[in-house]
Amino acid sequence: MPAPRNSMSTTETQQFIVQIVHDETGEIIYQSQPTYRRRAEKIEDGMGINLDHANYSTRIIPADA
Numbered sequence: 001m002p003a004p005r006n007s008m009s010t011t012e013t014q015q016f017i018v019q020i021v022h023d024e025t026g027e028i029i030y031q032s033q034p035t036y037r038r039r040a041e042k043i044e045d046g047m048g049i050n051l052d053h054a055n056y057s058t059r060i061i062p063a064d065a
Helices: 037-050
Strands: 015-022 028-031 056-062
Touching (some): 015 037, 037 056
16 A cells, blocks of 8 residues: 655655865865755755855765764
8 A cells, every 4th residue: 555645755854964065175164954855955056056166065965974
């Protein structure tokens, strides 16, 4: 029997953090609050618009990592 429509799977309830990392030093410049995967992806997309990609990168990690 399929799960009810309003139930969330584990991946939908797991929390993620978006980080901006300085590539040369590995220093975390910014870290978001824990949020759901899809919202974390949207945050990362927005960060990438004006990010200095030559020196910084973004990553999404599980909040419990």
